[in-house]
Amino acid sequence: MKHWDAVEILVQVVDSGSFSAAARQLGISKSHASRRLSALENQLGVQLLTRSTRSLALTETGEAYYLRCKSILAQMRETELAVMEQQDTPRGNLRISVAGAFGERYVAPAAAEFLHLHPALNMHIDFSSRNVDLVEEGYDLAIRAGTLRDSSLIARRIAERRLLICGSRDYFDRYGIPQNLRDLRNHSCLVGSLATWRFRERDGQHSELKVEGRWRSNNGHALLAAARRGLGLVQLPEFYVYDDLQAGRLQAVMNDYQPTDTAVWAVYPHNRHLSAKVSLFIDFLCERFRQIDYLS
Structure with a gap:
């Protein structure tokens, strides 16, 4: 006026x-x-x-x-x-989109603890792997893992997501240990939802290699089960295989080729004045995940 x-x-x-x-x-x-x-x-x-x-x-x-x-x-x-x-006290509704095992195993428990600490807040967690439109569908933020495509959203790295190539000792005893990308062509690879694995080359550039094998599944736990049985090599985030590596059931190989551009991200619409509920929740997740060795 x-x-x-x-x-x-x-x-x-x-x-x-x-x-x-x-x-x-x-x-x-x-x-x-x-x-x-x-x-x-x-x-x-x-x-x-x-x-x-x-x-x-x-x-x-x-x-x-x-x-x-x-x-x-x-x-x-x-x-x-x-x-x-x-801006000081989180209140109202916080609507989040998460995906996959990481959301189930890590985000959901952390969100429950966050809600317990802030009684004026309501939490709605939607599990979906599809690429949701945060603005059109009314989400405050999304938790996504992997490499990010260019977008108008703001992304904050909240946890590491190291991709490891692993196999059982029995598998390596039978077929040997691959040393480079060329060697993978002679190995049975357990294929996930994507037919390619991601690598960091010797020159620091990232690339993808098509892999093949007898086992294909779009579920990380199914891939892990096949790797434990010695059916082939698997490339999975460290949080999937950490316990197996510690127990000696699996062995990580080709660590020099581990990609460095994958992570777990909190993404949210571009907003100069980020609301307290979103900002504090992201900070809370970062702090929780920092306490876990294989996510920090």
């Missing part, structure tokens, strides 16, 4: 009882307050105040206008306070 500052002046003048007192409250000059109020009356085409050297009073139209504007100003101040408070 072009003359909204004049509306604030009108309310303050009436509440204070004079232009002088209102000007002091607003930190402006008495003459400026008078000019702005006159401009408002000219814009509306009505007289809001009757003035004299000793007193001022609202006209009938002015009183109706004053009461409406005073109510609007009060609502605006309440809204501003609510927004400012929300």
